[in-house]
Every structure is written in C-alpha cells, then in structure tokens.
Amino acid sequence: MFFKPRFWLVLFAFLAFIMPVWAQDRFVFDGDRKQEALVFKKSRGLIILPLYINGKGPFNFILDTGVGHLLITDADLKDSLQLKYLRKMKIEGLGEQETLTAYSTSFLELRVGSATFKDASAAILTSDIFNLSGYLGMPIHGLIGYDFFKSFIVKINYEANILKIFSTGKARLYKKGTKFPLLVVDKKPFIDASVETDGGKKLWVRLLIDSGSGHPISLESYNNQPFDLPKRFVDANLGIGLSGNIRGFYGRINALNIGKFTLNNVLCSFPLFDDVGAKAEPDTRNGSIGNPLLSKFIVVFDYQKNRVFLKPLANFKKPFDYDKSGMEIVADGKNFDRYIVSRVESQSAASDFGILVGDEILTINFKKASTMSIGEIIKILSAEAGRTLFIEIVRGDEIIMGILKLKNRI
Numbered sequence: 054m055f056f057k058p059r060f061w062l063v064l065f066a067f068l069a070f071i072m073p074v075w076a077q078d079r080f081v082f083d084g085d086r087k088q089e090a091l092v093f094k095k096s097r098g099l100i101i102l103p104l105y106i107n108g109k110g111p112f113n114f115i116l117d118t119g120v121g122h123l124l125i126t127d128a129d130l131k132d133s134l135q136l137k138y139l140r141k142m143k144i145e146g147l148g149e150q151e152t153l154t155a156y157s158t159s160f161l162e163l164r165v166g167s168a169t170f171k172d173a174s175a176a177i178l179t180s181d182i183f184n185l186s187g188y189l190g191m192p193i194h195g196l197i198g199y200d201f202f203k204s205f206i207v208k209i210n211y212e213a214n215i216l217k218i219f220s221t222g223k224a225r226l227y228k229k230g231t232k233f234p235l236l237v238v239d240k241k242p243f244i245d246a247s248v249e250t251d252g253g254k255k256l257w258v259r260l261l262i263d264s265g266s267g268h269p270i271s272l273e274s275y276n277n278q279p280f281d282l283p284k285r286f287v288d289a290n291l292g293i294g295l296s297g298n299i300r301g302f303y304g305r306i307n308a309l310n311i312g313k314f315t316l317n318n319v320l321c322s323f324p325l326f327d328d329v330g331a332k333a334e335p336d337t338r339n340g341s342i343g344n345p346l347l348s349k350f351i352v353v354f355d356y357q358k359n360r361v362f363l364k365p366l367a368n369f370k371k372p373f374d375y376d377k378s379g380m381e382i383v384a385d386g387k388n389f390d391r392y393i394v395s396r397v398e399s400q401s402a403a404s405d406f407g408i409l410v411g412d413e414i415l416t417i418n419f420k421k422a423s424t425m426s427i428g429e430i431i432k433i434l435s436a437e438a439g440r441t442l443f444i445e446i447v448r449g450d451e452i453i454m455g456i457l458k459l460k461n462r463i
Contacts, residue, residue: 080168080204081220088219089166095214096189096428097267098344102216104197105164107134112194115185116216117265118354119341120198121240123163123175126185127194131156131177142176154179163200168218170200187383190427196265199240206355209264211348212366226353230362233312235262237356238337244361246342248272249307251283258339262361266343267292269373270309271322271329273340279326280340287462290381290396291322300325304463309346314363316346320373320463345373374435377459379403382414382430390423392430394446398462406457408446415452416445434459 082089093116094101103111112130114123125131131139139156156177163170175195185193201207205218208226219226236243242262248270249255256275271291272280286304301324309316349369353362379401385391392414397403414422417433433442438461445454 080163080165080170080201083167083169086167087221088217089168091166091216091218093214093216094191095211096191096426097431098211098348099189099265099267100209100216100344101189101191101193102165102197104194106130107162109134110164113192114195114197115193115265116201117196117198117263118202118242119261119263119265120196122200123161123173123195123197125175125177125195126181126183127192128178128180130194136161136177139177163197165197165201166218168204170204173200184383186389187385188427190384190389192389198265202242202354203240203356206353206357208351208353209347210351212351212368222355222358227362230351230353230364231312231314233361233363235354235356235359235361237359242354242356242361243338244311244342247310249310250281251285251305251307252281253307254281256339259337261338261341262347263341263343264347266341267345268322268343269316269320269346270306270342271324271340272306273324273329273338274326275339280323282323283321285463286323287398289322289398291324299328301328309342311363314365314369316349316369318372319346320375374432375463376431376434377402377436377438377461378434378457379462380408380434382427384427389427392422392427401462402457402460406444406455407453408457409448412446412448412453414444415447416443418443 091102094113100116101113102116104114105111136158139158142155142157156179157174158177159172159174161173161175163173205220206222206226208217208219233244243259244262245257246260247255247257258275260270274280282302283304283306286302289301289303291299291301301322303320303322306319306321307317309319349366351364351366355361379398380394380403381396382392383395385393394408394410394412394414397408397410414430416422417430422430436459438459440459442457442459443454444457445452
C-alpha cells in the first residue's frame with residue numbers, strides 16, 4: 054500500500070528520548086577550522102545533508118530542528134553498520150496509536166563535512182513507517198536535529214542551497230537580520246508570534262520552529278482547546294506520525310505576524326485536537342511553523358545564545374503554492390522514477406478525472422514522468438487554478454488519458 058505523508062514532518066517535533074551523555078557531546082571541527090559552507094540537496098523544500106556514520110556513507114539525512122538525537126528511519130542500517138549495544142525502547146508520538154518500537158544505540162561516530170561527533174547516540178526505527186524515500190524521491194536514511202544545531206551557529210540560505218556553520222559568532226552573520234528570542238525546550242526551538250484568524254481574532258501564540266515540516270503553519274491548540282476552523286476548509290490527511298495517521302483540515306488564516314514581519318493569507322493545517330493538541334504541552338506550544346515559511350528568509354540559528362535571526366528573501370511576498378490536483382503521489386521503483394497515486398481527495402480535480410489510489414502517472418503534458426523529479430511534478434500540480442494538464446496514467450493493463458483541470462478548494 055502506497056501513501057504520501059504530506060505533512061509528516063510536523064510530527065517529528067514531538068520525538069524525545071533519553072540517551073547517555075558522553076565526554077564529547079557535540080560536533081567539533083577538525084583542527085583549527087572555525088567555519089564551513091555546505092551545499093545541501095533539497096526535495097519538496099526540505100534540507101538534506103550527507104552524513105557519515107562510523108566511517109560509512111554518505112547517508113541522506115533531513116536537517117530537522119524538530120528532532121533531538123539522531124533518528125535513523127532506514128531499519129536496514131542497523132545491520133549494514135553492524136550496530137551493537139542495542140536496547141529496545143518505546144517512543145510515544147502523535148496519531149491514532151499509542152507507541153512505536155525502536156532501538157537505541159550509542160558509541161556512534163558521526164561526520165558532517167569537516168565536523169565530527171564521537172560517542173553519539175541514535176534511535177533506530179524497526180521499520181520505515183514514514184516512507185521518507187518515497188515522499189522525497191531519493192534514498193532517505195533518517196533525521197538529524199538538536200545534536201547539529203547545539204554544536205554550531207547555523208546559517209541557512211534556502212535560495213542558494215547553502216548552509217554555513219560556525220563555531221563562534223561573527224557580526225557579519227547577523228547583518229541586516231532581525232533578532233528574535235529563541236526558547237529551546239526539550240531540544241526543540243520555539244518562537245513567539247501572533248496569528249489573525251479569518252474571523253478577525255488576533256491571538257498570541259508560541260510556535261515550534263520545525264525545519265522538517267512540509268507546511269507553512271500548523272495550529273494545534275489554544276487554551277487547551279482546538280482552534281476555530283476557517284469558513285473555507287477541506288478534510289486532509291496531514292501525515293504519518295510516530296503513532297499513526299494524523300487527521301485534520303487544511304485552510305487559511307488572514308495573517309501570521311513574527312515581530313515586524315507579516316505574511317498574509319497563509320496556508321494552515323489544523324490537526325484534529327485528539328491526534329495532536331491533546332497530546333502536546335499546552336503551556337509550551339500552540340503549533341508550529343515549517344519549511345515553506347522558513348524558506349522565505351535567510352535564517353540564522355544561535356542555540357548557544359538563545360536567539361534566531363530572520364532576513365527576508367526575494368520570495369517573501371510570493372503567495373504560498375499548494376497542490377491543486379487533489380492527489381498525493383509517492384516515488385517508487387529502484388531509481389524512484391515511478392510515481393504512484395497514494396491518495397485522492399474528494400471533490401478535487403483528480404477525483405473529477407477519475408484517478409484512483411494505485412494509479413501510476415506515465416506522462417504530464419506529453420513529457421514522461423520518469424524523466425522528472427518528484428519536486429518538478431509537485432510544482433506542476435501546484436500551478437494556477439484553471440490550468441489544464443494532459444495526463445496519461447496506467448491502471449493494471451489499462452492506459453487512461455485525458456485533461457486534468459486544476460482547481461482551488463481553499
């Protein structure tokens with residue numbers, strides 16, 4: 054069964070597990086090096102870094118501020134790395150189920166660029182329940198978060214696909230950036246902001262900064278109650294969490310204000326309260342902001358001094374794109390060049406066409422899907438409403454072709 058965890062990364066924000074602390078508790082540069090520039094890959098807007106483990110690799114890890122210690126999602130690494138000292142553990146998360154089984158391991162040596170972390174710890178999932186490789190269209194082996202961010206001052210330029218890391222702060226790092234207090238709780242960073250609902254209410258909120266999230270903003274709970282839904286919304290599968298599916302809705306809010314920065318008509322997910330809000334700490338968080346919003350800034354994280362700097366990029370005022378086909382896809386096959394429909398929303402362009410779960414997309418506008426990346430396909434499906442696409446799909450032994458007309462639903 055195929056599925057696309059559309060906003061699965063919001064859920065890793067809640068991962069927390071206890072690991073032993075050793076003499077070296079962070080990444081350190083080799084020799085006298087003080088800084089380094091790393092070019093990163095990007096898929097669906099997420100940052101993917103090459104990571105070496107015990108001298109082997111590189112392995113593709115998502116850089117995610119929402120996770121603590123290293124999380125290995127590719128269960129096969131347990132055997133290929135010949136990991137020892139494994140301890141079975143239970144991880145609690147968000148979703149319909151209660152817990153997830155994983156292994157913890159220590160004494161790992163991690164390397165990113167010219168920086169090494171000796172005696173690191175990790176959690177290893179017993180199965181890749183998130184299908185991250187299918188979601189991003191490339192092999193994905195896990196996520197790295199707090200261990201990385203506590204070690205450096207981290208400057209992310211989403212536009213240039215460059216991540217710079219510094220062992221000490223320099224004035225030019227923060228040039229023209231606006232400083233905000235950063236609250237780090239349970240290895241996760243939070244920022245204070247305000248939101249204006251489509252009903253005109255202005256609410257002050259504390260939001261997790263989640264660089265591994267695939268949605269601009271998620272609003273989970275306020276005064277231990279769910280947020281009011283906007284007048285126009287759609288049912289949505291918001292992703293796969295550590296404890297199963299996350300259900301909810303997708304709509305818009307009038308505005309998000311972070312200090313002097315205001316973003317209008319922002320796409321927003323509203324997870325079901327029982328799945329998320331009721332399981333989160335109401336005094337710590339009201340929701341999260343994710344990579345589609347962060348990518349409108351150059352971002353400098355300084356965990357050591359509890360601050361973050363934001364500098365708007367040229368795309369700051371550009372409207373948030375979103376899928377207008379109503380179908381979700383995952384990449385499959387040895388080279389991740391087959392695209393399978395994993396979900397079809399009701400009353401969407403895809404359902405109007407008659408597309409079903411399990412259909413394979415062969416061509417879009419006479420171009421073979423196998424020659425495109427999953428990001429390129431998502432971009433086409435997120436074009437302006439009213440655009441028509443000639444698509445060809447295969448269902449079993451049957452070839453089906455026709456016109457798909459993209460449309461707004463929120």
